[in-house]
Amino acid sequence: MTSKQWQLAGDAATRYEAILVPAILGPFAKALVDWADLKPGSTVVDVGCGTGAATRYAAAKIGHSGKVIGTDVNPGMLKVAQSLPKIDGAPIDWQQETAYDLPMNVETADAVLCAQTLQFLDDRPKALSEMHRILKTNGILYLSLWCPIEQNPYFYNLVNTIADHLGADTAAGLGAAFKLSDPDEIQSILHAAGFSELETTVAEIKLDLPPVQKFVPRHIHATPMGPGYDAASPAAQQAILDELVKLLFECQTDAGICVPFRSYLVQAVK
Numbered sequence: 001m002t003s004k005q006w007q008l009a010g011d012a013a014t015r016y017e018a019i020l021v022p023a024i025l026g027p028f029a030k031a032l033v034d035w036a037d038l039k040p041g042s043t044v045v046d047v048g049c050g051t052g053a054a055t056r057y058a059a060a061k062i063g064h065s066g067k068v069i070g071t072d073v074n075p076g077m078l079k080v081a082q083s084l085p086k087i088d089g090a091p092i093d094w095q096q097e098t099a100y101d102l103p104m105n106v107e108t109a110d111a112v113l114c115a116q117t118l119q120f121l122d123d124r125p126k127a128l129s130e131m132h133r134i135l136k137t138n139g140i141l142y143l144s145l146w147c148p149i150e151q152n153p154y155f156y157n158l159v160n161t162i163a164d165h166l167g168a169d170t171a172a173g174l175g176a177a178f179k180l181s182d183p184d185e186i187q188s189i190l191h192a193a194g195f196s197e198l199e200t201t202v203a204e205i206k207l208d209l210p211p212v213q214k215f216v217p218r219h220i221h222a223t224p225m226g227p228g229y230d231a232a233s234p235a236a237q238q239a240i241l242d243e244l245v246k247l248l249f250e251c252q253t254d255a256g257i258c259v260p261f262r263s264y265l266v267q268a269v270k
């Protein structure tokens with residue numbers, strides 16, 4: 001069964017860092033950290049840090065006198081994070097822990113980042129209450145969450161095409177990334193967790209990706225949809241790519257495709 005909590009197995013975490021971070025997740029991690037008011041010398045916790053894209057941008061932003069902790073439940077993601085070259089900035093402490101039981105004391109963080117992760121969690125209230133617990137009074141939570149999938153044409157066409165050819169279970173591996181894309185629902189769970197002074201903006205970034213035939217199989221293998229795609233016949237795999245070439249025809253450039261991606265950036269104060 002395909003993971004709906006973005007649990008990547010085997011060397012998929014390596015592919016996540018090599019393919020998905022430079023192409024899509026990295027620019028959005030940077031957008032979140034650029035938008036966040038992270039002060040030099042502060043303590044920042046990145047929850048569901050994955051391979052640490054946002055963690056590293058935060059460490060560079062707060063500088064040597066600060067401290068960053070990256071936490072994730074997946075040991076494969078953390079192993080890749082730890083293997084990457086050290087950045088010029090705050091030291092980073094990587095800790096394997098679930099978002100439901102963060103390994104920090106009460107009121108120890110000036111800011112918490114949670115980049116494209118809250119939507120995958122089954123118990124979001126519990127995770128948000130943990131983020132609230134570790135924040136200092138007036139500390140700020142910065143979240144990124146994809147806008148609805150219909151506003152993200154690459155993901156929309158990919159998920160629908162995979163669903164048509166390989167079934168809803170495989171497609172849900174990526175479709176789960178859009179399970180928390182309703183601004184009212186986002187506001188309501190943040191208020192329920194005790195946060196106030198909410199601010200939301202939309203980050204829209206046009207990303208240049210390699211040609212569909214080259215990029216899509218690599219992308220799929222860096223997501224929980226990889227095993228479902230591998231189990232399909234070569235004919236079914238080719239049909240998926242042919243259909244996506246047609247669906248994304250208007251996005252074609254000389255080098256590949258250029259597609260707008262849209263994510264909410266949300267800040268909430270303790």
Ligand SMILES: C[S@@+](CC[C@H](N)C(=O)[O-])C[C@H]1O[C@@H](n2cnc3c(N)ncnc32)[C@H](O)[C@@H]1O
Pocket residue numbers: 005006007008025026029047048049050051052053054071072073074077097098099100114115116117120121
């Ligand atoms: C799409 S990735 C985002 C990673 C990273 N924040 C980024 O922007 O590249 C989602 C992450 O959530 C993590 N995750 C899923 N369930 C979790 C949980 N219960 N506790 C902590 N992390 C979790 C996954 O292991 C994965 O690294």
